Amino acid sequence: MPQITRLIQLIEExxxxxxFSENKIIKIVALVQTTLKQGLPEKDDLESSLETIGAxx
Amino acid sequence: xSGLDVSILSIHWDNIRAFGxxxxxxxxxxxxxxxxxxxxxxxxxxxxxxxxxxxxKTTTLHLLRSVCIGKIWTSGASSGGKSGVITEQYRRIxxxxxxAVSSVTGIFKTRMKINGEVYGFEIRLNHESxxxxxxxxxxxxxRKGWHPPREFSQIFKxxxxxxxxxxxxxxxxxxxxxxxxxxxxxxxxxxxxxxxxVYDLVGEPDIKNKYSGGRFQTVLDSxxxxxxxxxxxxxxxxxxxxxxxxxxxxxxxxxxxxxSLDTAIKDKKNANIELGDIETGLEKIEDESGSAIVELKxxxxxxxxxxxxxxxxxxxxxxxxxNPSRIFINEWNKISDFHKDHKxxxxxxxxxxxxxxxxxxxxxxxxxxxxxxxxxxxxxxxxLDSHLDMDKMVAVSGMQSAFATSPTANRExxxxxxxxxxxxxxxxxxxxxxxETMFNQKALEDQKVVRDKLSSEKLLQSKNKxxxxxxxxxxxxxxxxWLTRENKSVGINTDGNPTMSAGVIPLIVNMFIxxxxxxxxxxxxxxxxxxxxxxxxxxxxxxxxGKSLTQLSIEMREQVSDxxxxxxxxxxxxxxxxxxxxxxxxxxxxxxxxxxxxxGGVSGAQIVSACYxxxxxxxxxxxVSFPLICDTPFAGFDTGMYAPWYTNITKSFSQVIALIxxxxxxxxxxxxxxxxxxxGDYRASVRQLEKKAPDGGKQLQFTxxxxxxxxxxxxxDFDLGEE
Numbered sequence: 071m072p073q074i075t076r077l078i079q080l081i082e083e084x085x086x087x088x089x090f091s092e093n094k095i096i097k098i099v100a101l102v103q104t105t106l107k108q109g110l111p112e113k114d115d116l117e118s119s120l121e122t123i124g125a126x127x
Numbered sequence: 128x129s130g131l132d133v134s135i136l137s138i139h140w141d142n143i144r145a146f147g148x149x150x151x152x153x154x155x156x157x158x159x160x161x162x163x164x165x166x167x168x169x170x171x172x173x174x175x176x177x178x179x180x181x182x183x184k185t186t187t188l189h190l191l192r193s194v195c196i197g198k199i200w201t202s203g204a205s206s207g208g209k210s211g212v213i214t215e216q217y218r219r220i221x222x223x224x225x226x227a228v229s230s231v232t233g234i235f236k237t238r239m240k241i242n243g244e245v246y247g248f249e250i251r252l253n254h255e256s257x258x259x260x261x262x263x264x265x266x267x268x269x270r271k272g273w274h275p276p277r278e279f280s281q282i283f284k285x286x287x288x289x290x291x292x293x294x295x296x297x298x299x300x301x302x303x304x305x306x307x308x309x310x311x312x313x314x315x316x317x318x319x320x321x322x323x324x325v326y327d328l329v330g331e332p333d334i335k336n337k338y339s340g341g342r343f344q345t346v347l348d349s350x351x352x353x354x355x356x357x358x359x360x361x362x363x364x365x366x367x368x369x370x371x372x373x374x375x376x377x378x379x380x381x382x383x384x385x386x387s388l389d390t391a392i393k394d395k396k397n398a399n400i401e402l403g404d405i406e407t408g409l410e411k412i413e414d415e416s417g418s419a420i421v422e423l424k425x426x427x428x429x430x431x432x433x434x435x436x437x438x439x440x441x442x443x444x445x446x447x448x449x450n451p452s453r454i455f456i457n458e459w460n461k462i463s464d465f466h467k468d469h470k471x472x473x474x475x476x477x478x479x480x481x482x483x484x485x486x487x488x489x490x491x492x493x494x495x496x497x498x499x500x501x502x503x504x505x506x507x508x509x510x511l512d513s514h515l516d517m518d519k520m521v522a523v524s525g526m527q528s529a530f531a532t533s534p535t536a537n538r539e540x541x542x543x544x545x546x547x548x549x550x551x552x553x554x555x556x557x558x559x560x561x562x563e564t565m566f567n568q569k570a571l572e573d574q575k576v577v578r579d580k581l582s583s584e585k586l587l588q589s590k591n592k593x594x595x596x597x598x599x600x601x602x603x604x605x606x607x608x609w610l611t612r613e614n615k616s617v618g619i620n621t622d623g624n625p626t627m628s629a630g631v632i633p634l635i636v637n638m639f640i641x642x643x644x645x646x647x648x649x650x651x652x653x654x655x656x657x658x659x660x661x662x663x664x665x666x667x668x669x670x671x672x673g674k675s676l677t678q679l680s681i682e683m684r685e686q687v688s689d690x691x692x693x694x695x696x697x698x699x700x701x702x703x704x705x706x707x708x709x710x711x712x713x714x715x716x717x718x719x720x721x722x723x724x725x726x727g728g729v730s731g732a733q734i735v736s737a738c739y740x741x742x743x744x745x746x747x748x749x750x751v752s753f754p755l756i757c758d759t760p761f762a763g764f765d766t767g768m769y770a771p772w773y774t775n776i777t778k779s780f781s782q783v784i785a786l787i788x789x790x791x792x793x794x795x796x797x798x799x800x801x802x803x804x805x806x807g808d809y810r811a812s813v814r815q816l817e818k819k820a821p822d823g824g825k826q827l828q829f830t831x832x833x834x835x836x837x838x839x840x841x842x843x844d845f846d847l848g849e850e
């Protein structure tokens with residue numbers, strides 16, 4: 071759907087504006103895309119994703 | 128969420144309110160069944176079911192909403208409630224009094240085609256146990272429960288407010304107009320835009336667009352839960368103790384500021400309601416005076432026209448202000464060519480080459496922050512040329528030269544548009560003065576008194592509104608420059624960092640600053656616990672996704688508002704005002720603008736057609752094709768609006784099911800069907816038979832007889848005889 075594409079585009083733009091690394095951007099986008107495809111992540115999976123994102127520059 | 132295509136195939140009533148059923152008589156089906164075999168409504172046409180008062184229009188509408196959301200629909204703000212109490216209202220009525228009801232299980236069933244497959248949803252209302260039992264006929268067989276395809280369930284499950292937009296009655300338009308459910312439209316757009324799951328992840332935005340709740344909240348809760356276990360005795364123990372103390376004060380103060388904000392929002396809302404009523408009162412007085420003083424009516428119309436002209440002229444003037452082609456008259460073609468072709472990300476070769484070579488040969492770290500390896504350096508050297516453009520510098524130089532000349536703008540078009548704005552502005556002021564003078568000269572004394580009273584009340588409420596808005600801004604502003612200038616930046620130290628002093632926290636007046644202080648404290652505490660990566664990851668991810676959702680939400684609201692306005696202007700009621708009226712979906716609900724001002728005094732018919740337009744546009748956003756089902760759709764419409772309604776609404780939705788009363792039938796006959804339009808429309812009636820049903824209740828009949836449809840005058844029009 072065009073709205074989803076636009077959301078990803080906005081996330082990427084906002085990440086770049088913040089100076090996040092490409093690796094970090096990929097992880098944030100992946101979290102959103104996985105949620106849209108598979109539903110809400112389990113708490114443990116989410117914590118693990120967020121820890122990885124937080125550790126990246 | 129992928130697209131959704133839904134149509135209604137048939138409806139069945141069995142022992143529901145006025146509809147009789149087994150074991151005393153046959154259930155009623157629309158269209159009628161052939162024995163046990165279901166028949167479908169004709170597809171791709173409009174269905175008009177004449178249901179005179181007392182034959183169950185509202186019951187049918189509410190049950191249709193229920194089958195769409197998977198639970199008994201209720202009109203309350205929440206979708207909860209004891210099902211037994213809710214099912215009571217659908218009991219079969221046996222006598223003339225409502226308290227004589229049957230305890231036989233009632234059954235309501237609707238068959239639908241969903242994305243090409245047939246589903247049947249059946250609600251069994253067991254009045255003995257008070258339980259509503261659900262069954263679904265799926266392409267794979269009959270199953271207990273409510274089992275539509277995922278695409279359907281994702282949108283409508285447990286969503287009683289959303290379904291009201293599609294299965295529509297006058298109450299829906301009242302809700303939308305009064306903003307009884309402020310976030311109805313916002314949530315509908317989000318749902319149809321396919322973004323609900325992302326909101327479930329990061330939570331809901333508050334007035335400052337700070338997100339809380341959602342799945343992220345579970346992570347935050349577990350991070351903050353065991354802060355009490357932090358060891359004060361270890362290294363930095365005093366600091367940790369102070370942070371914890373500060374955090375407790377922040378949480379307390381947060382509640383106080385939230386209460387102040389709630390009060391200010393309520394004050395603003397009340398002032399707005401008062402102002403709307405005052406505006407309606409003033410319009411009414413002017414209308415009344417206008418009918419007595421013809422000149423006043425004419426001049427009112429003239430002011431509206433001048434207002435539109437002024438809007439348009441101001442827009443043109445603003446464009447002229449910003450139009451660079453008036454300044455770079457000779458160079459403009461070159462400039463526009465440059466921008467037209469400038470689609471790549473290549474660097475001008477003259478300066479870019481040296482920069483890339485420098486990066487490959489001398490830099491330790493790449494621009495992305497990664498340490499440069501030998502392979503990376505070699506890659507940059509090997510691919511230099513693919514990132515460079517030999518001609519770009521030439522074009523840039525050309526543009527720089529053009530700007531360096533500081534050319535004088537061609538002011539003629541700007542002067543002309545400015546003169547036009549001034550002219551309209553002056554004419555409007557003169558017309559307003561004339562209107563005021565005329566009113567004072569000719570209006571009745573008591574009208575003048577009421578108007579003066581309303582005008583002073585308006586001043587007072589405007590002041591209340593201003594005070595509330597100032598308070599809201601003080602509490603929610605996120606611009607630190609403004610906050611500092613206004614001496615409202617308590618909580619931010621002179622070095623720009625959030626305070627860590629417990630004494631300062633209760634003095635903070637702004638929630639954004641308090642949030643910064645809280646976030647900083649949590650960060651430090653998580654660092655002390657060794658969880659800082661997860662905490663930072665959560666804060667950063669929530670901020671980025673939240674900001675993106677807020678931006679997208681604004682874009683989608685604008686898109687739906689524009690689209691809905693276009694549809695609306697083709698509809699009766701709004702079309703009469705040309706381009707003056709505009710729909711705007713705002714975060715707190717629907718606003719209707721006339722020119723640049725919001726208006727309160729729009730007709731019921733205009734609101735209803737605005738709702739249809741919004742529903743259509745929201746459906747389009749989600750590539751959803753759902754029938755429009757409406758109960759007495761012409762209530763409040765003049766007969767002249769029937770034909771345009773018919774043309775526009777039936778064109779806008781793939782299936783329209785209208786439950787109409789006999790008056791509306793007569794209006795449609797006169798305006799539409801007797802004029803050779805809508806010959807293919809399905810037309811049927813529910814009528815009451817003279818003879819009571821064997822259980823003593825009403826005996827209803829569903830009939831496709833065209834003669835009965837055309838001539839029926841009321842539910843108890845027994846002169847037409849039996850079929």
